[in-house]
Structures are given as structure tokens and as C-alpha cells.
Amino acid sequence: xxxxxxxxxxxxxxxxxxxxxxxxxxxxxxxxxxxxxxxxxxxxxxxxxxxxxxxxxxxxxxxxxxxxxxxxxxxxxxxxxxxxxxxxxxxxxxxxxxxxxxxxxxxxxxxxxxxxxxxxxxxxxxxxxxxxxxxxxxxxxxxxxxxxxxxxxxxxxxxxxxxxxxxxxxxxxxxxxxxxxxxxxxxxxxxxxxxxxxxxxxxxxxxxxxxxxxxxxxxxxxxxxxxxxxxxxxxxxxxxxxxxxxxxxxxxxxxxxxxxxxxxxxxxxxxxxxxxxxxxxxxxxxxxxxxxxxxxxxxxxxxxxxxxxxxxxxxxxxxxxxxxxxxxxxxxxxxxxxxxxxxxxxxxxxxxxxxxxxxxxxxxxxxxxxxxxxxxxxxxxxxxxxxxxxxxxxxxxxxxxxxxxxxx
Numbered sequence: 078x079x080x081x082x083x084x085x086x087x088x089x090x091x092x093x094x095x096x097x098x099x100x101x102x103x104x105x106x107x108x109x110x111x112x113x114x115x116x117x118x119x120x121x122x123x124x125x126x127x128x129x130x131x132x133x134x135x136x137x138x139x140x141x142x143x144x145x146x147x148x149x150x151x152x153x154x155x156x157x158x159x160x161x162x163x164x165x166x167x168x169x170x171x172x173x174x175x176x177x178x179x180x181x182x183x184x185x186x187x188x189x190x191x192x193x194x195x196x197x198x199x200x201x202x203x204x205x206x207x208x209x210x211x212x213x214x215x216x217x218x219x220x221x222x223x224x225x226x227x228x229x230x231x232x233x234x235x236x237x238x239x240x241x242x243x244x245x246x247x248x249x250x251x252x253x254x255x256x257x258x259x260x261x262x263x264x265x266x267x268x269x270x271x272x273x274x275x276x277x278x279x280x281x282x283x284x285x286x287x288x289x290x291x292x293x294x295x296x297x298x299x300x301x302x303x304x305x306x307x308x309x310x311x312x313x314x315x316x317x318x319x320x321x322x323x324x325x326x327x328x329x330x331x332x333x334x335x336x337x338x339x340x341x342x343x344x345x346x347x348x349x350x351x352x353x354x355x356x357x358x359x360x361x362x363x364x365x366x367x368x369x370x371x372x373x374x375x376x377x378x379x380x381x382x383x384x385x386x387x388x389x390x391x392x393x394x395x396x397x398x399x400x401x402x403x404x405x406x407x408x409x410x411x412x413x414x415x416x417x418x419x420x421x422x423x424x425x426x427x428x429x430x431x432x433x434x435x436x437x438x439x440x441x442x443x444x445x446x447x448x449x450x451x452x453x454x455x456x457x458x459x460x461x462x463x464x465x466x467x468x469x470x471x472x473x474x475x476x477x478x479x480x481x482x483x484x485x
Contacts, residue, residue, distance in 0.1 A: 101159065106129045109136065115184065116217075117136075120195075123170070129156075140152025144422070145426050154190075174205075182213060187211045215432075216436065230438075239257075242255050242259075257444075258428065263296065267391070268456075273389055302364070316349075358382050361386050362387055369394055372396055
């Protein structure tokens with residue numbers, strides 16, 4: 078696996094598109110690791126301090142993710158080095174999409190990512206440039222559809238991603254009108270743990286869970302964990318968090334979700350960040366779901382959780398550990414050898430899988446069909462891992478071996 082990984086990491090990306098904004102200091106990169114299957118996919122992010130190496134590592138991560146989620150295409154990513162809170166953000170994004178339009182038309186499909194919203198920014202801005210949909214390049218490059226097939230596929234994508242979830246089985250509230258894109262990644266993070274216990278032995282019911290980050294992914298994961306009967310005992314967010322060693326009730330967790338302000342936890346008994354950051358790692362969780370930014374989780378934090386009985390980690394964030402390596406750095410390798418570590422490209426592949434599902438001919442646009450497809454994709458990936466490695470340790474190493482054999 079290590080040799081395959083080294084070969085994959087060291088492979089030069091096929092396309093690196095570099096852009097400097099004419100009106101601001103913004104700088105952007107689109108990195109396409111490969112045009113496997115004739116196309117590549119990966120979202121657009123914006124943050125101050127971003128560089129090309131970050132975009133490259135994320136493009137390679139996306140390629141591994143597509144080996145699980147499909148379609149069998151290359152990985153890509155777009156990144157813009159600019160402050161997303163700057164009032165000039167809209168103009169920067171509009172000029173970026175205009176510049177990168179030829180790639181998006183022919184072989185690159187994009188979406189939302191960190192600080193860039195799929196529904197309110199990516200879709201309308203790319204449409205204004207003349208794209209049918211931000212994923213049009215994947216259709217043209219990979220599927221090579223007829224005009225009629227393309228109209229059907231784009232129609233399914235347009236409807237499916239923004240579809241309001243109406244089935245009470247899949248949403249915290251039918252009244253608040255949450256979309257598939259709001260819920261699906263966190264759903265996958267939670268259901269990865271259910272499938273893990275079903276396949277490797279045990280049950281998710283009554284397991285004690287810590288959630289890191291309470292944006293779309295962390296909040297949805299907490300909700301679905303609680304719905305399955307797991308006990309949320311702690312949530313740590315950017316400004317603070319909450320702990321209840323006996324576990325919050327399902328209704329309490331649901332209210333945390335419904336009352337969150339944007340991507341922030343709101344609770345009457347919030348513990349300041351410095352305090353919760355010293356307490357939460359040793360409260361005795363069975364399950365940990367890191368769903369905040371990349372590269373935050375330290376070895377000390379994980380070791381405290383392991384010493385307190387940690388069994389499994391389901392990654393909501395891409396590359397959650399504070400390693401400098403693109404994949405499988407020393408912290409991740411250490412964790413994989415100690416507990417069951419479900420890698421990000423399996424556990425958080427929900428949205429990538431939704432895109433792949435909606436690109437299929439005659440996809441059923443019902444909540445159960447979309448959510449169950451994502452769940453079954455994650456389950457199948459874990460079953461494949463179990464065939465190769467029946468131990469509860471070194472799950473990520475086995476998953477990488479399966480993925481890289483398809484890519485290298």
C-alpha cells in the first residue's frame with residue numbers, strides 16, 4: 078500500500094490552471110490530478126492563505142473518493158486565496174468562473190466547498206457564464222451524452238441537489254425545508270458507523286459519540302447518530318461546546334440542529350472553547366466524528382480518546398489529522414493501528430455519490446432512493462474492506478490499498 082501511495086502522491090497533475098484576478102489581490106488554482114475516464118471533478122473553495130499545494134492535495138483526495146463514490150473519473154479541485162468575508166467576494170467568484178469556463182464546459186465538474194455555497198453561488202454564477210450545470214464538464218468529458226441524454230441528466234442534477242427533503246425519516250424537520258445537499262454528507266458519516274458495527278461486529282445503539290464541528294456535516298451527523306440510538310455526549314465547535322456524559326436525548330440533539338446559527342452551535346450551557354478543549358477528549362467516547370476543518374486533530378487528542386475507550390472514528394472532514402502529508406501521515410497511521418478508522422473518502426462521500434447517482438439515466442428523485450443509494454455505497458465500500466481485512470484495526474490502510482489499485 079505504501080508503494081502505491083507514494084506513486085500516486087508523486088504523480089504530476091495533468092492540468093494546473095493558475096489565475097490572478099484583475100481587480101483584487103485574489104489568486105486561484107484549478108488542479109486536475111488526472112482526466113481518468115475523460116473528466117475530473119471537485120469543488121471550489123475560498124480561504125485567505127490557501128496555496129496551490131492545498132488544492133493539489135485535495136484534487137488527489139477527490140480522485141480516491143471517486144474510486145468509491147463513482148463515476149470512475151479523475152480528481153480535481155479549485156481554490157481561491159481570498160478572504161471570503163471580504164465584500165468583493167461575489168465579483169472575485171464571478172470572474173473566477175468566467176476564467177475557468179472552458180475547463181468546466183469540456184471536462185471538469187465543480188460544486189461548493191469551504192466558504193463557497195453550491196446553491197447560492199456556484200450554480201447561478203456558472204449558469205451566468207453559459208453552463209447548463211457546474212457538473213456539465215463531467216457529462217461532456219466522461220459520459221459523452223447525446224443532447225437528449227444531457228438534457229435529462231442535467232435536469233436530474235438540477236432537481237436532485239436542491240431537492241427539499243420531505244420524507245420525515247430523513248430530515249430533522251419537514252417544515253424548515255432542508256435540502257439533500259444540507260444533510261447527505263452528515264448522514265453518510267453517521268451511517269458509516271452503523272455499517273461498520275453491522276459488518277465488523279457490534280451495534281451503534283447506545284454508543285457514546287463526540288462530534289467536532291457543527292456545520293452542515295457535524296450537525297447532520299449528530300442528528301442521525303441520535304436517531305439511530307447512539308448517545309451524543311459532547312460537541313466541540315469553533316467557539317465552545319457542550320458535554321453531557323449521560324448523553325443528550327434525541328429531542329435535545331434535534332433542537333441543537335434546528336437552532337444552530339449558520340454553521341455554529343447554539344446552546345444555553347455552552348462551555349468556552351479553552352475549557353471544553355481540555356475536557357472533551359477524555360470523557361469516554363466510543364465514537365468520534367471529526368467534522369470541522371482539515372488537519373485539526375492532534376495526536377494528543379486522539380491518544381486521550383483511545384485511553385478513554387475510543388472504538389471507531391468516522392471522518393466528516395477531509396484529512397482531519399494534523400499531518401502535513403497528503404495522505405496517511407504519521408498521526409493517521411498511528412490512529413489506524415490503534416482503533417477502527419473509517420477514512421474520509423468512504424465516510425464523507427455522500428455528496429459525491431449524490432452527483433454520481435443523479436448522472437445515471439432515469440434516476441429516481443425520491444428521498445429514500447437518494448439517501449439509501451449513498452448509504453449502500455458506503456456499506457459496499459466497508460464490505461470490500463472487510464473482505465481484505467477482517468481485523469478492526471488498519472481499516473484505512475486496507476481501504477487505500479483497494480482504491481489505489483484502481484488508480485495507479
